[in-house]
Amino acid sequence: MGMTIAEKILHAHTDTPEFKPGDIIRVNVDVALANDITAPIAIQAFNKSGLNRIADRNKVVFVLDHFTPNKDIASANQCKMVRDFAREHGITNFFDGGDVGVEHALLPEKGLVLPGDFIIGADSHTCTYGAMGAFATGVGSTDLAAAIMTGQAWMKVPSTMKFTFKGELQPWVGGKDLILYLIGDIGVDGGLYHVLEIDGPTISSLDLSNRLTMSNMAIEAGAKAGIIPADSKTEDYVRPRAKRQYTTYKSDPDAQYVSLKEYNCGNIEPQVAFPHLPENTRGISDVGEVLIDQVVIGSCTNGRIEDLRIAANILNGKKVARGLRCIVLPATPEIFINAEDEGLIKIFLESGAIIGPPTCGPCLGGHMGILAQGEKALATTNRNFVGRMGDTKSEVYLSGPAVAAASAVTGKISSPQEVM
Amino acid sequence: MIFKGKTFLFGDDIDTDAIIPARYLNTSDPDELKKHCMEDADPQFPSRVENGDVIVAGKNFGCGSSREHAPIAIKASGVSCVIASSFARIFFRNSFNMGLPIFESDQASAEILEGDVVEVDASSGMIRDITTGKSYTAKPIPSFMQDLIADGGLIEHIRKTGKI
């Protein structure tokens, strides 16, 4: 019987010769990732176990990206715990200080995650790497501690739902709009326990950046992973970065899916997710008048150079609306350097935007852009839960970078067409 | 293992930011986290919850972040177990890895009311609402995960068996 990409990757990483959806198997881990919030708990579990054993220190990645540069004493102590552990155990892939980028933008850029890998991360958006044809999934800190010690994770074999995108993209529509549309269609638990396999001619036409945005939000449909088959674009991206072998997989024509769905992109306009769930999506023409206090352009979803180019193209020569804060956070140091070289940083500053360092910052309500009671923000991030960016009586709307930049100019949620 | 306590009711899609808001994640100390458990969904929860109490929720409980601070906060606040019609997958595995008992039952989730006293038999998955006299059976737990709970969580399991 044919296999899906997910099944082929699991097959290549387990000693269990035969398995079916629902079975629990042990899987060999290529990369185990944690950040400054989740690594401390993994380190405590590691220490408590008394085993003091690291299966392969080169497969462990720690990125101190959430509350850094340390926002207060407590977060400084958490970072110090991770720093000390990394030094003591010779963790090679440890990102601190000026090396920090938002983890899911950083790892692909550094060539640390590759097609065909099985990756776990103590961060729910680890599913981002599915865009490179990897099986990547979020786990908890205890899972991560176990993987650090044994090199393995336990996994309930998922079944796969297939989504095919066809047709030409409308103006100003990108990966963010497609994935918001999909989540709006199936709901925040529509993919629960499943793998989403995302494919089709429209997806083939997208660059890696847009694909990473799509896989990033698979978790917002509850899914275990969001896999996009690797193609020549993936290989062009990966080849100069990879420092080890990788394998690309395709699903067999007779692979089994629990469901098949097709979307015609000709009908998909720029999307906005209303508070307080990513499934509350509307096309931009149905948004109505929503005045906003803040725009955030950044995060592992849409903080890459391609996103900044789109935003800068719209903000060029214009001014951020009076009374609105527009915060731009390039997701990694390399993205920041490129944005500087391309003149994007100047455009942002001249428009009145605020530039922050590569950090998660306001995405999870950490720091650098917290909302007051009653305030509304439009963000290129991935979650708009109650209190996600600040006060429990604030509101977060989600969109792609084009709508976010246009809205920063008008002060209300707007189509890019209104300002261009 | 039998759990008994009064219930706190929550709706669908209770996310990890509602269970423990990210603004408190600059620490992983259970005693700090429990002070803010569920506060964005029910500000009274931290002061009203008592040892043994049970959370009953709708679908997709624990969606969102991978933070283990969520089951840690729930455990630290004294909650003995969580009943929901479904759990988000990372929360699901975190709970087993850390030894927080969770039970899936559509009917129990739909019928149990706020403040009812319930009794849950962990080994059989029998849920009894003492207030109304009704009984429910939770979905069976795969044997590997029963082993995890019996061993006291994933790390203890590795300590015992030398592997996952």
Ligand code: SF4
């Ligand atoms: S940018 Fe936001 S979603 Fe991405 S890793 Fe950071 S906090 Fe999580």
